[in-house]
Amino acid sequence: MMKYLQRLGKSLMLPVACLPVAGILMGLGYLLAPTTMQGGNAEASVALILGTFFVKAGAAIIDNMSVLFAIGVAVGMAKEQDGTPALAGIVAWFVIQTLLSPGFIGVLTGGEVDPAFNKVNNQFIGIMSGIVGATCYNRFSGTKLPDFLAFFSGKRSVAIVTALISIVLAAILFFVWPLIYNALVLLGESVISLGAVGAGIYAFLNRLLIPIGMHHALNAVFWFDVAGISDLTKFWAGTGTYGVTGMYMTGFFPVMMFGLPAAAFAMYQCAKPERKKAVVGLLASAAFCSFFTGVTEPLEFAFMFLAPGLYVLYAVMTGITAAITVMLPIRAGFSFSAGFLDLFFSSQTPLAQNPWMIIVVGLATAVVYYLVFRIAIVKFDFKTPGREDEDVPVTTDLKGDAAFVAYAEKVLEGLGGKENITSVDNCITRIRCEVVDSSKVNDSILKAAGAKGVLHPSNTAVQVIVGTQVQFVVDELKKLLK
Incomplete structure (x- = not known):
């Protein structure tokens, strides 16, 4: 199931x-x-x-x-x-x-x-x-x-x-x-009746469900016309209520544009001195992706499985940030995700309310996220990128077809070869595979290839977190499988 x-x-x-x-x-x-x-x-x-x-x-x-x-x-x-x-x-x-x-x-x-x-x-x-x-x-x-x-x-x-x-x-x-x-x-209606607190609870659950990819089902209830809320569609169509519509999107902007990039900087500073050069590309590119487009999975998966306790703390902080942002009040929306591009375009819509206040809130959020992440990483010795017990070479620079071919070849090896793969597909950031024998999957090879994380949802399912360039890797992988 x-x-x-x-x-x-x-x-x-x-x-x-x-x-x-x-x-x-x-x-x-x-x-x-x-x-x-x-x-x-x-x-x-x-x-x-x-x-x-x-x-x-x-x-x-x-x-x-x-x-x-x-x-x-x-x-x-x-x-x-x-x-x-x-x-x-x-x-x-x-x-x-x-x-x-x-x-x-x-x-x-x-x-x-x-x-x-x-x-x-x-x-x-x-x-x-x-x-x-x-x-x-x-x-x-x-x-x-x-x-x-x-x-x-x-x-x-x-x-x-x-x-x-x-x-x-x-x-x-x-x-x-x-x-x-x-x-x-x-x-x-139960969540709406809680106002800003309800928006915070939703944001918390949204982040918490990302590891299993079920946050989309939750989003459908609040963003689209499933339960009559239609936060996203009403916001862009201008048919909602000023000061209300957008409350289930607004709180993500300070987190994705400012909070997570600040957390990435904290993780970089907490990395081992000899590992900083190896992880700076990963963290910097993921942080920019989060700020500009609102795509957070490359950064979230960079520490989600290395430090699950830190990820839960991050989900709680996201909920708190969303509740505070909605209380101020600020309203903004996104068509895809809460990055700079969507903030700029949504600020022109009729239902936008004090949208550029998100920058002020975001700067404060950046400070809080940086301090909390840095203190928590050091105090609890969370194994964020660059602090792993084993030094794993990481490839993060994917430029040109040859790089994608090399990446795909490593992924094929890490998944146990052609005979061990029954199906392969992808979403925005993940390679999703079905394998015959999961014991043949080598996580170390996959991470050495550049994977930001490897997830095993079931005995035969494997998800390899690549990043936003995953489509090109999967295209090459499918060619190899033929």
Whole structure:
């Protein structure tokens, strides 16, 4: 079950990867449009048109995230990278949306419609549709039918089976969806009722779930239209409440832009003198990635498994930082993650509230994180990068195809060779593999290749933390496996 959930978490990143361009487009649009509304000259009119154009272009992505989830999850969960699962996912989506639409439900019930059916166009249903599409593909893509039905054999049968199963699923959801929806709403309302404290609890749990990759499921409840909160979509669409919307995103900015880079500096200073040169590249590049883009996994995985106690402390500090930031009040949002790029573009949106106060809070956060990390590392002798008992050579400079090939060859060796690997894929920062015999996996070889961490979620699952360049390593690894 855990392996399945982790695979689902990975597949969610495919549609989420569409969000940055939506944020940039809408940020540019809001940057242009509010300025032009103050004047009536020809230039203002042109800017207004351009601003509106960009906002609508970005909204085209944000407003259809549920459909993107149906397609992305179907592709991500399928056993092969093929277009058929995407088709199956969208078939499931259309069938379920039609059969659970308020109009059709009204016909079935004689006019009485549960309010839950007004919210079937959401990311949760999109994820379910994607799972149905991928499952049907994995199970029926090799189906052989009699000669007179041979045209519908194999992959052509997938969409047909998906439609039939989706009808059954819609019938089940007719009774179950109101219960699921109301439970999700109750969860959301419980956290919302806690205000800034609730935002802090959410941020704490978000960080705590990262090691198993399940923070995406938690995010869906607060960021998208699963429980009616829609913090992310309402913020960018400008349809939320000023001073409220954005509270489940704002608290991450001081941590990702300032707190974690300061923690990286503390880890560098606490490294053994002879190891500082070896880890400076790793920590510096990860810190910049966290500040500029908000991608924190390269840095978090650098100490997550070396010093799990320090990571729990970091999660607690993230929760506290988020609660304080929300209390001030400050509101900002992100389309992808809480880095400088998203802060700049989100500051132009109508629901942004004192967004540049994040810099003030962030500087204070940097001081606190630096002091806490440095004191904790020294006092408890946490084995952060550069303080390991064994000196492991680390390769961090990946430039050019030859470097990716060399990295992939080392990973292949560390995973026990071609015969030991049954499947390989990746998310934003991790290589996700299924192996035949986990005892053949050599963590030391993987770390020597440059891996920032190695995770064993189950007896046959292995995750190698590479960083944001993981796609190029996996591409070369797949070539070697062929």
